[in-house]
Amino acid sequence: MKIGTIDFGERPLFLAPMEDVTDIGFRKMCKRFGAAMVYTEFVSADAIIRSIRSTLSKMVIDDRERPVGIQIYGRDVASMVEAARIVEQAGPDVIDINFGCPVKKVANKGAGSGMLKNIPLLLEITREVVKAVKVPVTVKTRLGWDHDHLIITDLAEQLQDCGIQTLTIHGRTRAQMYTGSADWTLIGEVKKNPRIHIPVIGNGDVKDVGDAREKFDRYGVDAVMIGRATFGCPWIFGKGTEKLTLDDKIDVLEEMLRINVERIDEYRGILHTRRHLAASPIFKGIPDFKQTRIAMLRATKKDELLAILEDCRERLKRS
Structure with a gap:
């Protein structure tokens, strides 16, 4: 699997970007134990533009954790484009756009998964960010706003047409938040779509390497992203952990x-x-x-x- 010129090999495991979780110490440990790709905590476009110190500190990258992505979120084209240009100067290998965060303080303002209720704006933001930077742009999103609006199969093609280089799909709707079970069926459908030629990464309810292996086998995804199961367990990625006491x-x-x-x-x-x-x-x-x-x-x-x-x-x- 590749994102741009970065070759991750076969069946890589990625660390999901998580607020107040994927700090630099944790990322470096996850990298040590086999995470093929790590991400910073997601950062607000508005806060980046205003040079909020705590936000800028989240964008500090150590070369020993590469490849690493910085994930941004926002609700309008101008701020997302300006933020992406600033983020590019921090030297990430990837800029990821968050269209998946379900928490109220983000989604209710129209950012994160809230953007799933305004697809034209979502697509415009994506197109303009892709045009604004040279670093590969990727997207992380959900199946849809709720089970009456499972739009991911069409949205995946639209996002690909905007020029993104990889799509990560969390197998829940925004309405589900983190409850219930992640549904990987639609993730598999996106991957099997002959019109989709960018890598598809699956995310949701992966608790260990065995779960990840099952997702690869069953749904054919290019990579698996692990989120909450990594809390306090940077060794979950499996590399060199056989004799870990x-x-x-x-x-x-x-x-x-x-x-x-x-x-x-x-x-x-x-x-x-x-x-x-x-x-x-x-x-x-x-x-x-x-x-x-x-x-x-x-x-x-x-x-x-x-x-x-x-x-x-x-x-x-x-x-």
């Missing part, structure tokens, strides 16, 4: 913390990392972990969080 996994989480504190700052680096720590399944063997999880989520200092992790390490050894 619990000790090793705690070491990885501690390294993520150190990277984030160093590359962002202590306060926000901790905010990003503690979400992963509280969600990581490796701590399930600890008796009465609820109180420890609460302590993780309340920690405000790096040393405090490291001490909690070391305590978890000792408790796991005893259990």
Whole structure:
């Protein structure tokens, strides 16, 4: 599979872009364990144009995580075009347009999946962004606004005609948010469409490498993108994890913390990392972990969080 000149090989696994999740420390760990492509947190076109510091910090890229994409969202042509040009200067390998985010604060303003209610504008934004930059432009979207408007098969062709180089499809409607089950049937139909010649990436309810293998076999997608199942599990991509012990996994989480504190700052680096720590399944063997999880989520200092992790390490050894 290729995006532009980037060759990902056969059946690559991608890390989905996720707000407050895909920070630089997490991305680097996912890359280490086999993610073929990683993405920054999605960033607002308006915030990029206004040079909001916290937004610009999300666009910092380390060459060791390449290939990496920056995902943008917005609700009008002019701001998306200007934002894409600014983003291009940050040096991403791909600029991805978010037409899939379902959260109210985004969709209800007409951005993200809210754009699925205004297809002419969605297509105009896509065409103009493609024309404005030299870096490959891709799109991530959903099946449609709701089950009465499952438009993805037609929309895929229209987006391809706009000049995008890859399409990622999350197998839910906006109305579903993250509830119910992802339906990959329409993703498979898009991939099988003889008029579609760009790569198609499937996303939704992929929990491990075995799930990904089943999606490749059954639906013929070019790549599989993994989202929420990666929380606290950067090793989910499978590379070199056969002999990874619990000790090793705690070491990885501690390294993520150190990277984030160093590359962002202590306060926000901790905010990003503690979400992963509280969600990581490796701590399930600890008796009465609820109180420890609460302590993780309340920690405000790096040393405090490291001490909690070391305590978890000792408790796991005893259990």
